[in-house]
Amino acid sequence: MEERVLDKQTETGKKRVKRKWIIITSGILAVLLFLLALYGNEYTKRPVEQIEGTIELPMLKKKVEIITDEHGVPQINAKNNYDLYMAQGYVQAQYRLFQMEMSRRQASGTLSEVVGEAAVDQDKYFRTLGLRRAAAQSYDVYSEEAKEILHAFAEGINVYINQAKENSRLPIEFTIMGFEPKEWTAVDSLTIGKYMAFDLGGHWERQAFNYFLLQNYNEKKAYELFPSYPSHKPVIMEEELVSVHDRLKKAIVPHELNGSNNWVVSGDKTESGLPLLADDPHLGLATPSIWIQMKLTTNEQQVSGVIFAGVPGIILGHNEKIAWGVTNTGPDVQQLYLEKRNPDQPTEYLYEEEWEQAKVIEEPIAVKDGKTIDYQVVETRHGPVISEFAEDSGKDNVLSLRWTALEPTTELEAILQINKAENWEEFEKGLEKFLVPAQNFVFVSIDGTIAYKANGNIPIYKDGKEALLPLPGWDKNFEWKGYIPFDKLPTIVNPEKDYIATANNKVTTDDYPYHISNVWAQPYRYERIVEVLEANDRLTIQDMKKLQMDNFNMQAKEFVPLFITELEGTDLSGQAKQAIELLRKWDYKDQSTAAQPLIFHHWYETLENIIYQDIPDSMMNLFTSKGQTTDELLRTAIKEGTSQWINAQGGLQNVLSESLNQALSNLEKEYGKNLEKWKWGDYHQVEFKHPLSSVHPVLAFFFNRKDPISSDGSSVTPMAAGYDSETGIIDHGASWRFVIDMSQADQGYHLVAPGQSGHFRSKWYDDQSEDWVTGNYHITKLNETVGKPLILQPKKDN
16 A cells, blocks of 8 residues: 555656656756847847947048938038948948849859859840840959049958848848858949849830741731731830740849839929929849939039949939939840851851851850859850750751840940939030930039930941841841931920939830830839829929829720720620629729729730730740830721731620720639629739748748738839739839939938838838838938948058
């Protein structure tokens, strides 16, 4: 009996000890987790930008003061240009080092070194284009002053990199990816500049697509899809064949909606009596922003605005005398050439009945956790052979690319000059050095001038139709005839109508003596901007901000009544009839709370899918500016009933009814049967995704800190908000919004979403996300910044 009691007591004791150790172990684990969390908290805070105190920068000549405002905008005050741009490099690295690193790698074709095999095809493409080679050639033609600024800027970045390594302050993304940044160079900054020229495109993809059409469809049907601009829409200034199908499927195609809005209004139409300017470049939307806002001050200049992370100066903004903005002109600056390869010497190509030796460039590609790839790029007299990505590139005829951006150019020289300009003459003089990408510059000054110039290297074609298709590379008659002379580029100064607006629409009338482009944006943003500007002769800053946030859909205003008329008398389902009645009541505003935008945009997209269903998916990626083509097909079908593409799908009525029924059926699955409860904003939302957030849900939790936000607008409204059609997530739109009244030239109204900082622990990481949706701008003044200073101090013995 006693033994049983002892055994029971022993067992009980063992259980108590076990529970005790569980408690102790749990406590230790909790403490360890707490300490780990505490360490992680401190570790992830380390890279956050330092905005107060003193930091030693050994190469500085004089002390630099940086004051950061409440929105994270740094004002750099320096005594000389060298110190100014060195400090700018240092500050940009503080805010955006990881973004800068990935930007130079993407543009240089070196992502595989840190990403691995998944990036090899992309690296091959950018090595073939040769943006970095073009940047190195551009460096050679820069002035000594510009080179000194580039080196000062790079030196500032490198000081930060070295300090961050020493103090374990590198952004957490480097730890996640398992590498450290290497030294920054002047060519890195120029390469990022070349990448922006790539991002704003040049239409070679559409040439390849047009070529495919002629090979696979009858001539009339093919030409129906060739780009054309509607004759009744406004402008800013009132063949041998070889298969390309599947050839270019690995090419990286820039977003077809990359563009922008801008406009200027003279003092005769403003309440203040001096000009207004508004600019909102439309580019990809992600975290961090493509732009970083800064103010740069020396005794020689005071300029405020935005710049690409990794590049010195201010590319868009204002000083105390002038302000400027840009949109993409979209000219034909890329030309595909068919090349005849020598069957006996594969690196020789025919030109004027003689074989020419092409340049063969070794571009070895290092791959993380893999073997280095021995890669070669071939360049003919026209440029790189891009059909090297083709399965059938071994044929005698191959495609090469001539592109203005692959030539030596001097954009930084232009930026440095226009930052200091005080009037239109000085500003226009600076534009002579801004060669790629070709941009629509608008300008205002305190002397009352408003002006516009479609600026950059724009090739001269004997016939603009040549730019629709690849050209014979062996015939000198098809070479470019130089570039449009600077003094002949489309220019407007102080027009009688008292405003100038651009929205990537057609620039000139048909009597302009030079060809600009065959491919333009749909005209709806421009039409709406002009409509608003012409309706008011006492415009204010508030009117400018409201117009940038305008969600009126001119495309819907044109086509919805036409669609409804076409469907009259047809046998529609009850759901389709309800949708039609809702659309009849629509005010054509793409509001997040309305059902009609959800119906219209899905209807239009489904309609496109039906019309083009016979085109292989592999070629649709090259069908850029598809919306412009679809609109013209619809206009022709409604007016004349002669579209082969629409007739092939049963005619316009059938296409409209079938696409409406399909769209409604798909929407019902997602949003229920009650159409009146549908909301555009349940689908159309902005998120500003971090590039690493797609790797793992845990990273998404940290890097995408805010839930998607419902938003007004669409790709065809002045409030540009293009989206992924599968998810509805807005991935393209106004990457920066800026307005200014020259009666108060010292201050501008800005919006840089999602925020200034690239560090997820920074208070400026995503503080402007909601502002992007609501239109809440912040004021930045040239001469006023409140905050404690960060002092960049040279060595004491300097």
